[in-house]
Amino acid sequence: MELNPASAGFSKHKLDRLQTHLQQNYITPQKIPGCRLLVARKGNVASSLTLGLMDLERNLSMRDDTIFRIYSMTKPITSIALMMLFEEGRFQLSDPVAKFIPSWSMQRVWVDGVGDDMTTRPPKTAMTIQHLLSHTAGLTYGGLLPGMELPVDAAYQSAGVTRTGADTLEDLAKKLALVPLLYDPGTRWSYSLATDICGYLIQVISGQPFDAFLKERIFEPLEMHDTGFSVPDAALSRFAACYVRGPDKRLKLQDDPKESPYRLQPAGPSGAGGLVGTIEDYAKFCTMLVNNGNYKGQQLIGRNTLKLMTQNHLGKKSLAQMAMGGFSETSNEGVGFGLGFASTIDAVASGTVGEDDFYWGGYASTHFWVDPAEELFVIFMTQLIPSSTFNFRGQIRNIVYGAIDESA
Numbered sequence: 001m002e003l004n005p006a007s008a009g010f011s012k013h014k015l016d017r018l019q020t021h022l023q024q025n026y027i028t029p030q031k032i033p034g035c036r037l038l039v040a041r042k043g044n045v046a047s048s049l050t051l052g053l054m055d056l057e058r059n060l061s062m063r064d065d066t067i068f069r070i071y072s073m074t075k076p077i078t079s080i081a082l083m084m085l086f087e088e089g090r091f092q093l094s095d096p097v098a099k100f101i102p103s104w105s106m107q108r109v110w111v112d113g114v115g116d117d118m119t120t121r122p123p124k125t126a127m128t129i130q131h132l133l134s135h136t137a138g139l140t141y142g143g144l145l146p147g148m149e150l151p152v153d154a155a156y157q158s159a160g161v162t163r164t165g166a167d168t169l170e171d172l173a174k175k176l177a178l179v180p181l182l183y184d185p186g187t188r189w190s191y192s193l194a195t196d197i198c199g200y201l202i203q204v205i206s207g208q209p210f211d212a213f214l215k216e217r218i219f220e221p222l223e224m225h226d227t228g229f230s231v232p233d234a235a236l237s238r239f240a241a242c243y244v245r246g247p248d249k250r251l252k253l254q255d256d257p258k259e260s261p262y263r264l265q266p267a268g269p270s271g272a273g274g275l276v277g278t279i280e281d282y283a284k285f286c287t288m289l290v291n292n293g294n295y296k297g298q299q300l301i302g303r304n305t306l307k308l309m310t311q312n313h314l315g316k317k318s319l320a321q322m323a324m325g326g327f328s329e330t331s332n333e334g335v336g337f338g339l340g341f342a343s344t345i346d347a348v349a350s351g352t353v354g355e356d357d358f359y360w361g362g363y364a365s366t367h368f369w370v371d372p373a374e375e376l377f378v379i380f381m382t383q384l385i386p387s388s389t390f391n392f393r394g395q396i397r398n399i400v401y402g403a404i405d406e407s408a
Contacts, residue, residue, distance in 0.1 A: 008039075008046035014403035015039070015047050021399060027052040030251055031390065032365070033243060034062035035382040036279040039400055040287070042375045054240040054383075057253060065280065067226055067239045068381045069255070069262065071273040071362035072329055075195045077285065078271035079133055079309065079340025080301055081214055082198045087305055090205050093130035093339075097137075097197070100204050103177040109138065110180040115154045120180045127185040129201065132194040133339035134313040138181030139192035140325060145363075150190075150325055155179045161193070165229075165266025165274065169200040169210060172268055182324060189314060189322040189337060191329075199271025211269045221298050222284040227277030229269040231262050239276070242364055242383040254385055273363065279381050282368060286377040289358075289370045310358040312336030312345050320349075329361035329387060352394065353401045359393075367393045374404070 005012045018037060026032045034052025038045065054062045085091060091100070098105035107127065108120035123138070131137040142156025143149060144163050159175040160167075167175070176197065182190055199210045206213050211229055219227050231239045239262070242255040255262075262276055288294065293301035314322050319332035319342075330342045334350030337343070341358040344350050359369030365387045368379040378400055380392055 003048060004044045005046040008041040008044040009406050010046045010403045011405035017399050018047055019049050022051055032382045032384050033251060036062065036066060038279050038283055038379045040377055056251060063238060065238055065278050067231055067235060067276050067278055068366060068383060069242060069364050070275050070277055070366050071364055073360060073362040073366055073368060074271060074273050074275040076340045076360055077218060078195050078198050081218055082202050083305055083309060084217055084301060085205050087302055091129060094128050096126040096128055097132060100201055101173050103174055108180045109184055110152050110182055114151050123181060124184045125186055131185040132198055134337055135192055135194055136186050136189050137194050138183050138185050139194045140182050140190050141192055150182060152180055152182050165268050165270060167268045169203055169268045173197060173200050188324050189319060190324045193272055195272035196270055210271060221300060222288060222295055224277065224281040224284055227275060227281045229274045230265045231276055240383045242385060244385050245389060279379050282379050286368055286370055286379060290375060290377050309339040310341050310343055311338050312343060313338050318345060352397055354397060361387050363387055365392060
């Protein structure tokens with residue numbers, strides 16, 4: 001990969017701070033095992049870093065083609081895929097979800113209590129596909145993520161809702177039909193399993209299995225050959241280990257690549273968090289996004305549709321005003337949410353540069369952002385759970401934007 005920071009409008013000296021920062025502050029003290037980072041602007045790759053190890057136990061170096069668990073960075077891909085069907089006239093954003101999943105017509109909304117003492121009522125508004133895409137549907141993660149303890153959690157557990165992929169998408173939808181909503185659709189925001197249901201809607205509306213649709217409509221056109229819901233045996237040597245921090249702040253193995261559930265194709269591929277892939281593959285997805293939906297002459301998603309997706313769909317409010325639950329892949333102040341992407345709507349309130357960008361991250365501390373005004377995208381990948389452990393996004397953003405130098 002040829003690097004050209006000057007053509008991308010960067011000061012090489014300032015951009016080199018990325019490697020120094022990550023090496024000195026995270027890799028040398030073993031706060032993370034290793035990482036990959038890619039910065040591209042104006043069609044040029046300005047920085048591509050491959051640092052540290054991808055497997056501490058086996059002493060395996062990080063590779064340019066290392067395969068990572070991208071978890072919730074799956075959500076923007078699923079959202080783009082669903083909106084491809086929107087562009088074909090197959091549904092409207094205002095369509096009730098129950099139009100395509102009839103069992104959801106009997107949903108209830110939590111009022112008070114927990115478990116058998118829970119009081120519920122009919123929703124005041126019908127849940128729409130727009131609500132699912134914007135995480136305002138009233139669904140949650142059902143206690144499956146830290147910091148998300150909510151009064152409806154027990155109902156998710158009683159219904160047998162899990163994130164293992166053992167259920168088909170149809171079975172997952174049937175189970176979620178039994179779970180009360182946390183609030184009336186459209187009134188609040190909560191990080192949730194909604195994008196898994198978006199994956200099921202793709203299957204129902206297109207008539208294709210969800211994973212087959214992604215392969216045909218996104219992965220093959222974008223040449224994302226290493227992206228999928230499982231790691232084939234031939235690629236196992238490139239699959240990174242995943243870690244958590246122990247009580248002593250030392251890295252502890254969380255998922256051994258050779259014993260990982262990602263070695264098996266799930267019965268119900270998760271559109272919310274099931275994909276694995278390389279940074280090069282995700283860079284192709286981001287190249288399409290920064291080019292208004294176009295990749296090598298193919299218009300995968302319309303420019304106006306992408307613009308709609310990256311606008312704030314929270315009624316001119318921020319996540320700070322709308323969010324319920326303590327876990328998200330972004331901060332809340334000055335941040336809005338569209339159809340599958342967060343966006344910075346107030347740089348002063350958020351304390352960051354890059355207003356009108358759009359972005360998301362994954363549970364194992366991966367993240368990306370696209371800044372259309374700067375013709376910029378940045379992707380960072382490591383494997384440390386949870387993503388809230390360190391503020392990689394904020395630190396990398398400051399260095400990247402500080403290194404832009406049009407006189408370079």
